[in-house]
Amino acid sequence: MKQSKIAITGGLGSGKTAVSDIIRELGFPVFSCDEINRKLWVDPSYLSLLQQTFPDCLTHGNPDRKKISARVFSDKNALKQLNDIAHPRIMQNLLREMEQHPISFGEVPLLYENGYASLFDYIIAVRREKESRIRSVVLRDGATRAEALARMAQQLDPVQLEKMNCIIIDNNGSLEHLKCSVRNVLCDLNIL
DSSP states (O other): OOOEEEEEEESTTSSHHHHHHHHHHTTOOEEEHHHHHHHHTTOHHHHHHHHHHOGGGEETTEEOHHHHHHHHTTOHHHHHHHHHHHHHHHHHHHHHHHTTSSEEEEEOTTTTTTTOGGGOSEEEEEEOOHHHHHHHHHHHHOOOHHHHHHHHHTSOOGGGGGGSSSEEEEOOSOHHHHHHHHHHHHHHTTOO
């Protein structure tokens, strides 16, 4: 197989990280937009942009993630502002890391929503039943059900994945079933 960049995407709480972990266990490099975003939060120039854009979301003069999150998920304009600041930087770093490997995977939460699908050779989309996703987000993030639903409302409806050029993995069973599904997809792509 030629050099391939493969995206792993899906809605909030769908199981993208579980799929990424399985792929890592199989020996492939997987890079995460969320991890890259965490690294940006120590970059002074990035923090300065956030301070200028969200001056009402500071704690002791520094951008406060929880305040910014609450703001952007209740205000579409603020969400667009944050996306315009963060996503180009995240994607630039992600692609730079991925290009160092013949086959690499990138966990990209808002791939379709932000128009990044064309940057990848293949796309694996993880889909999961809505109530399971909500429970996962509430447990993982300490979010309320309403907060989880508000965040999910900003994302592509999983039903729309049927219309996209992607390989869908349904994550509604056991971890063993998910592992088997991931292996099957990688075999179909001639990677395993």
